[in-house]
Amino acid sequence: MESRYSPADIEEKWQKDWAAQKLFETPTDRSKPKFYALSMFPYPSGNLHMGHVRVYTIVDVIARLKRMQGFRVLNPMGWDAFGLPAENAAIERNIHPAKWTYSNIAQMKVQLDALGISFDWNKEIATCSPNYYKWTQWMFLQFVSAGLAYQKEAIVNWDPIDQTVLANEQVDTEGRSWRSGAKVERKQLRQWFFKITDYAEQLLQDLDQLDGWPERVRTMQANWIGKSTGAQVTFKTEIGADLEVYTTRPDTLWGASFMVISPEHPLVEKLTKPEQSAAIKAYQEASASKSEIDRTAEGKEKTGVWTGSYATNPVNDLQIPIWIADYVMMDYGTGAIMAVPAHDQRDFEFAKKFGLEIKVVVQPIDQTLDGSTITKAFTDSGVMANSGPLDGITAGKGKDQSVDVAVQWLESQTKGKGTINYRLRDWLVSRQRYWGSPIPIIHCPDCGAVPVPDDQLPVELPEDVEFSGKGSPLAKLESWVNVPCPSCGTPAKRETDTMDTFMCSSWYFMRYPDAQNDKAAFDPSIANDWMQVDQYVGGIEHAILHLLYSRFFTKVVRDRGLLNCNEPFKRLLTQGMVQSKAYKNSKTGQYITPENISDITNPVDPETGDVLDVVYEKMSKSKYNGVAPSDVIDKYGADTARMFILFKAPPEKDLEWDDADVEGQFRFMNRIWRVVTESGVKANSTTIASGNFSKSEKDLRRSIHIAIKEITEDLTDDYQFNTAISELMKLNNALNDFTQKDSHVFAEGIQTLLRLLAPFAPHIADELWHSIGNSESVHTQTFPVLDSTALVVDEITIVIQILGKTRGSITVPSASTKDEIQALATASEVAQKYIAGKEVKKTIVVPGKLVNFVIV
Ligand SMILES: [Zn+2]
Numbered sequence: 001m002e003s004r005y006s007p008a009d010i011e012e013k014w015q016k017d018w019a020a021q022k023l024f025e026t027p028t029d030r031s032k033p034k035f036y037a038l039s040m041f042p043y044p045s046g047n048l049h050m051g052h053v054r055v056y057t058i059v060d061v062i063a064r065l066k067r068m069q070g071f072r073v074l075n076p077m078g079w080d081a082f083g084l085p086a087e088n089a090a091i092e093r094n095i096h097p098a099k100w101t102y103s104n105i106a107q108m109k110v111q112l113d114a115l116g117i118s119f120d121w122n123k124e125i126a127t128c129s130p131n132y133y134k135w136t137q138w139m140f141l142q143f144v145s146a147g148l149a150y151q152k153e154a155i156v157n158w159d160p161i162d163q164t165v166l167a168n169e170q171v172d173t174e175g176r177s178w179r180s181g182a183k184v185e186r187k188q189l190r191q192w193f194f195k196i197t198d199y200a201e202q203l204l205q206d207l208d209q210l211d212g213w214p215e216r217v218r219t220m221q222a223n224w225i226g227k228s229t230g231a232q233v234t235f236k237t238e239i240g241a242d243l244e245v246y247t248t249r250p251d252t253l254w255g256a257s258f259m260v261i262s263p264e265h266p267l268v269e270k271l272t273k274p275e276q277s278a279a280i281k282a283y284q285e286a287s288a289s290k291s292e293i294d295r296t297a298e299g300k301e302k303t304g305v306w307t308g309s310y311a312t313n314p315v316n317d318l319q320i321p322i323w324i325a326d327y328v329m330m331d332y333g334t335g336a337i338m339a340v341p342a343h344d345q346r347d348f349e350f351a352k353k354f355g356l357e358i359k360v361v362v363q364p365i366d367q368t369l370d371g372s373t374i375t376k377a378f379t380d381s382g383v384m385a386n387s388g389p390l391d392g393i394t395a396g397k398g399k400d401q402s403v404d405v406a407v408q409w410l411e412s413q414t415k416g417k418g419t420i421n422y423r424l425r426d427w428l429v430s431r432q433r434y435w436g437s438p439i440p441i442i443h444c445p446d447c448g449a450v451p452v453p454d455d456q457l458p459v460e461l462p463e464d465v466e467f468s469g470k471g472s473p474l475a476k477l478e479s480w481v482n483v484p485c486p487s488c489g490t491p492a493k494r495e496t497d498t499m500d501t502f503m504c505s506s507w508y509f510m511r512y513p514d515a516q517n518d519k520a521a522f523d524p525s526i527a528n529d530w531m532q533v534d535q536y537v538g539g540i541e542h543a544i545l546h547l548l549y550s551r552f553f554t555k556v557v558r559d560r561g562l563l564n565c566n567e568p569f570k571r572l573l574t575q576g577m578v579q580s581k582a583y584k585n586s587k588t589g590q591y592i593t594p595e596n597i598s599d600i601t602n603p604v605d606p607e608t609g610d611v612l613d614v615v616y617e618k619m620s621k622s623k624y625n626g627v628a629p630s631d632v633i634d635k636y637g638a639d640t641a642r643m644f645i646l647f648k649a650p651p652e653k654d655l656e657w658d659d660a661d662v663e664g665q666f667r668f669m670n671r672i673w674r675v676v677t678e679s680g681v682k683a684n685s686t687t688i689a690s691g692n693f694s695k696s697e698k699d700l701r702r703s704i705h706i707a708i709k710e711i712t713e714d715l716t717d718d719y720q721f722n723t724a725i726s727e728l729m730k731l732n733n734a735l736n737d738f739t740q741k742d743s744h745v746f747a748e749g750i751q752t753l754l755r756l757l758a759p760f761a762p763h764i765a766d767e768l769w770h771s772i773g774n775s776e777s778v779h780t781q782t783f784p785v786l787d788s789t790a791l792v793v794d795e796i797t798i799v800i801q802i803l804g805k806t807r808g809s810i811t812v813p814s815a816s817t818k819d820e821i822q823a824l825a826t827a828s829e830v831a832q833k834y835i836a837g838k839e840v841k842k843t844i845v846v847p848g849k850l851v852n853f854v855i856v
Pocket of ligand 1: 485
């Protein structure tokens, strides 16, 4: 036994030992209750960063704790391995994406193992492996059979540099590509979509089942689904065709003074009068090159062109002009809106700019507004006016209020009908990229889109392709593209789009329990045994799309009869960021590397001389504030790194890196080492001490069981690792201060400390556990259980005050009555020193706290 704590000597040894003993393999025996712990799987960039360390450590503590608490645990790990970076590496470095990806995976695996994470590597998956994407393709075809996949010509965000379609969230607020920085263009392409909108209501309703999720994530999901109620109303036009409008405020129809349709609306051409034709065409062309964000940004200058035509407002038969404007999107609602400028700020700005009528139909209680003089839209509550059957009714969405009444009136007049609308749109799953799962479809001139038969899956990615960086390499590979139709044999062409990588991550958690199955995506009895995931941990950046798509997949797979659960993730924890100190020149916006700063306590920019701001920001290379996990592990060991990360902040909060606090945790590991190695304890029994205890033994037992109680509570429901570690520190101090080293209670304390420590700092806990004479791993032990009799306090301390001033204290039996306490206090040496021979006017007894003597 080394007398000095040296993590380098013990950590690798135990990692090997655990692997050899297969300690973390997922049990197949179903007799114990199950616990499915899951961390969001990483993109294999090649290097583990501190954010990874945080999330995997959190999940590891939970997994280790649950094993010790008697659960059979599934704690798998895999790789979200398709995506653009691998393809860009192929283009830039002439290395095949597969080679690049697998070498990154190998590197990261070594780094993960060095952290002592208890993953079951038998469950490992990589989404880019044909063994996995075969089943992603099979899943795609499940959506096709269910009628939930379709092709549609759609306007997409087009990145002219990467030659690919971008999702809306891949376009920044300035309309630039998140990756290439190119100004995003609009382009029509035939794409594959999934009908997630068919599940909008379920996805919204079932958020109620997710009480183990952070409230803000549920709110974000609900907002993204964006359910609204309103009415569908038909406006007749002078060309005979109707314009359908959806509005959440059908009560304001009487205030509609013009209509706006999207520049892409199919009726634009017919509605355009010859004299307006040139202006309309020019406007359409200009808006085609703008991104959605460009077009719909709040506060942007309003633009638009009148078509020259009119529509009839169905509620009052007024003729109102029809305009086109780019803030109306074709794939949003019906692509046409009625404009009520008096009560909608965007419509108001538009009407002001183009001199259109503004008609007030909701009047505030205390004054009368005039449409020609108001300076902004009136959107507060009020009473309906100039609105025919609605006049005098309270404006709003409650029972018997204007919206309700308007819908009833429209329906009774057959001028419109009440409708529910969702902001959620169908999921565009096509990508024009190589490094993704090929969409298993063959386009036949006679049969149309034909699914690749199951027995021909997977459609493997061809390896002999060229990466030029322009367009999809798949589309250029004739030998791959040209195939006979599986249905009729006619020469046909493969679909050359690959799938959005969100497809791969929307079902991986169903695959893990049965990860090596080569006959099916999973055996339903195995998947049903493990699902739902009991605790999912990952970043808040996935609060919307990944979680929504995974929930959608789960419901569809359930409806295909493959899974029993409605929701994939029972509980969700979104961990905070890992931040560290960065030096920023606020004038130039540049970050300065600390190595170039001569006086770090008064940092100035070495080039400009400007005083630098010291800020805590998310670790990143570009801010020169990253801390490499391997540096910390090499210096202090993985246990210290884990303890720091867990202790520094509650898991959902941001964490500020601090070298001094890392050092502090290293010292704590050393204190534990010393207390245990100097304890002389050689007891290989884990039984609770019993018998007659001395007072100091009783005190120590109380400390031991308070630690068990507090730590167990900290790790139940919420995971408050930081306060749990504080309790470990207290227990270690109590053991350190205890002098009777041969006591059974002391032995109980040492063993309890190590078992409580095991989930947090697994290596040192196992080393010390063996050092006191145990032959089995501490990770196979049960987590300590509270003996509540140890918490009973025999004696309590009572403060003695004379005239309200504290003079000392006494101990009394905890069961003493008020009178007994007074008697003991009066007789005590402390009190007698002051009250002997004096007249005690009054004695105030506060049971459990103090006795105050009022003397003359
Ligand atoms: Zn055919």
